[in-house]
Amino acid sequence: MRGMMMDRPLRVADILTYSEEIHGTAGIVSSTVEGDIHRESYAEMAARCRRLAKALRTMGIGPGDRVATLAWNGYRHMELYFGIPGIGAVCHTLNPRMSPEQLAYIVSHADDRVVFLDLTFVPLVEKLRSRLPDRLRYVILADAASMPRTSLANVHCYEELLASEDDDFGWPDFDEDTAAGLCYTSGTTGVPKGALYTHRSLVLHSLIVGVSMQNSLRAGRRLLPVVPLFHANAWGAAHAAPLTGTSLIMPGPGLDGPSLWNLMETEKVFAAWGVPTVWLGLLEEIGKRGRKPAGLEEVVIGGAAAATSLIKGFEDLGVSVCHAWGMTEMSPIGTLGFLSPEQTSLPARERLRLKSTQGRRAFMIDLKVVDGEGRRQPNDGEATGELFVRGPTVVSAYFNNEEASAAAFDGEGWFSTGDVASISSDGFLNIRDRSKDLIKSGGEWISSLDVENLAMAHPHVANCAVIALPHPKWGERPVLVAVPSVDRPEPDGIRAYLEERLPKWQVPDDIILVEELPLTATGKVSKLTLRQIYADHKLP
Numbered sequence: 371m372r373g374m375m376m377d378r379p380l381r382v383a384d385i386l387t388y389s390e391e392i393h394g395t396a397g398i399v400s401s402t403v404e405g406d407i408h409r410e411s412y413a414e415m416a417a418r419c420r421r422l423a424k425a426l427r428t429m430g431i432g433p434g435d436r437v438a439t440l441a442w443n444g445y446r447h448m449e450l451y452f453g454i455p456g457i458g459a460v461c462h463t464l465n466p467r468m469s470p471e472q473l474a475y476i477v478s479h480a481d482d483r484v485v486f487l488d489l490t491f492v493p494l495v496e497k498l499r500s501r502l503p504d505r506l507r508y509v510i511l512a513d514a515a516s517m518p519r520t521s522l523a524n525v526h527c528y529e530e531l532l533a534s535e536d537d538d539f540g541w542p543d544f545d546e547d548t549a550a551g552l553c554y555t556s557g558t559t560g561v562p563k564g565a566l567y568t569h570r571s572l573v574l575h576s577l578i579v580g581v582s583m584q585n586s587l588r589a590g591r592r593l594l595p596v597v598p599l600f601h602a603n604a605w606g607a608a609h610a611a612p613l614t615g616t617s618l619i620m621p622g623p624g625l626d627g628p629s630l631w632n633l634m635e636t637e638k639v640f641a642a643w644g645v646p647t648v649w650l651g652l653l654e655e656i657g658k659r660g661r662k663p664a665g666l667e668e669v670v671i672g673g674a675a676a677a678t679s680l681i682k683g684f685e686d687l688g689v690s691v692c693h694a695w696g697m698t699e700m701s702p703i704g705t706l707g708f709l710s711p712e713q714t715s716l717p718a719r720e721r722l723r724l725k726s727t728q729g730r731r732a733f734m735i736d737l738k739v740v741d742g743e744g745r746r747q748p749n750d751g752e753a754t755g756e757l758f759v760r761g762p763t764v765v766s767a768y769f770n771n772e773e774a775s776a777a778a779f780d781g782e783g784w785f786s787t788g789d790v791a792s793i794s795s796d797g798f799l800n801i802r803d804r805s806k807d808l809i810k811s812g813g814e815w816i817s818s819l820d821v822e823n824l825a826m827a828h829p830h831v832a833n834c835a836v837i838a839l840p841h842p843k844w845g846e847r848p849v850l851v852a853v854p855s856v857d858r859p860e861p862d863g864i865r866a867y868l869e870e871r872l873p874k875w876q877v878p879d880d881i882i883l884v885e886e887l888p889l890t891a892t893g894k895v896s897k898l899t900l901r902q903i904y905a906d907h908k909l910p
């Protein structure tokens with residue numbers, strides 16, 4: 371028997387309208403590329419989104435058209451997040467840290483009609499111009515007074531476009547499976563692949579994130595997403611913050627420790643979300659100043675494994691850490707490291723151990739671990755294999771890429787994450803490695819993440835990565851590439867430290883000290899680049 375409830379579509383614009391009516395006085399504080407602090411309430415944002423919707427239509431943008439953004443975290447980028455899908459077009463976020471080749475490929479592959487870009491990215495696009503389609507139009511996210519001289523053709527000024535329309539506009543209805551957002555993976559292997567989110571998946575994801583992150587997200591809270599809007603919906607902050615009445619403190623391009631510390635302090639930020647490399651910078655700044663920014667209570671760390679020492683660094687300051695795992699293909703939240711009420715009273719060591727895992731699944735996300743033959747493994751915390759996921763916020767295929775789509779799912783339709791993991795009996799996910807980053811030495815696997823986690827606890831290691839290098843006898847051997855935290859540390863001291871704590875055969879054959887580690891477009895340590903740099907390195 372069918373139920374008898376109304377079949378109303380889930381639409382991204384409903385978040386905006388709700389936010390305007392219910393949380394109209396909360397809003398966005400933006401540290402802008404022009405250098406000032408801009409404040410906008412969600413009520414003001416909603417009105418500007420309606421103007422934007424009309425302006426897009428005037429430009430000839432309609433349902434299904436891809437409209438790209440190339441921008442930092444700020445209020446205008448948020449307006450694009452709602453105004454573009456609101457009329458049935460697709461908001462395609464471009465990641466400015468990708469290589470020029472990747473960006474040119476992505477814009478063509480997505481068949482973008484317009485690019486909305488921050489002032490800072492005008493030189494980047496000018497350089498790319500010859501590789502981009504001629505008909506592409508550009509809207510610079512600035513007012514008339516700040517418009518730059520540019521060699522680009524077909525250029526518009528964002529504030530002039532908005533000023534030429536009024537805000538008398540009603541959001542149209544369409545099927546909830548209509549495409550709303552597009553984000554390409556950072557493409558560490560092969561060409562970047564597009565995850566095409568729907569209105570339904572984004573609304574469900576906002577609800578999932580809102581329910582799961584109740585500490586960061588609730589009316590009156592102030593959240594600083596260091597995680598960019600240009601990657602995977604800023605982990606859901608873009609939609610869940612207006613939905614819950616949480617104000618967003620947007621850092622613009624200032625993502626270094628001192629800039630973040632200052633913004634957090636002056637804007638009374640309660641929670642902040644970002645990748646481990648960003649938090650290493652903030653902890654260093656906190657160390658210099660001798661205290662955390664006033665009011666900072668929660669940090670969400672994800673996108674790459676958070677070392678236990680990093681988690682401890684924050685918890686010792688009284689800042690609660692949630693270690694989260696996800697993927698662009700999952701909108702992106704998959705698991706979250708919150709402890710149950712019983713677990714919060716466990717001894718500190720045990721709590722830290724649980725928080726160092728990637729946490730437990732979010733609502734509507736199913737996880738399974740399978741061995742090399744595709745057999746499902748028990749959730750016993752021991753059995754390790756490839757992690758597969760399923761849920762209404764997980765991609766069902768890649769955008770216009772049949773080959774990648776065919777390879778990404780198993781016979782039951784689960785998505786293959788490429789991560790190697792175990793799951794404990796109480797549901798804690800432990801990511802051991804990316805399958806391609808695992809080290810196979812003498813037929814046995816070594817988890818690079820385990821070795822990195824240990825090395826990070828050494829007082830002279832500020833950051834590190836463990837990679838596999840070819841070895842004539844063992845096949846592969848681990849090598850530790852580390853950024854020291856002091857002048858001239860002793861690699862032998864670090865080695866002795868690891869020897870005390872690891873089985874002998876897992877201790878890296880070599881320890882290479884470097885000034886900095888190469889990062890991917892999403893701010894994670896790029897092991898692919900490291901493997902290329904050290905491809906010819908001679909092991910001792």
Ligand code: AMP
Nearest residue numbers: 672673674675694695696697698789801
């Ligand atoms: P992306 O789609 O660029 O966000 O990358 C997703 C990948 O990042 C995952 O498949 C993992 O390999 C890695 N990742 C994300 N979060 C974590 C985490 N908390 N711990 C370990 N790896 C992570």
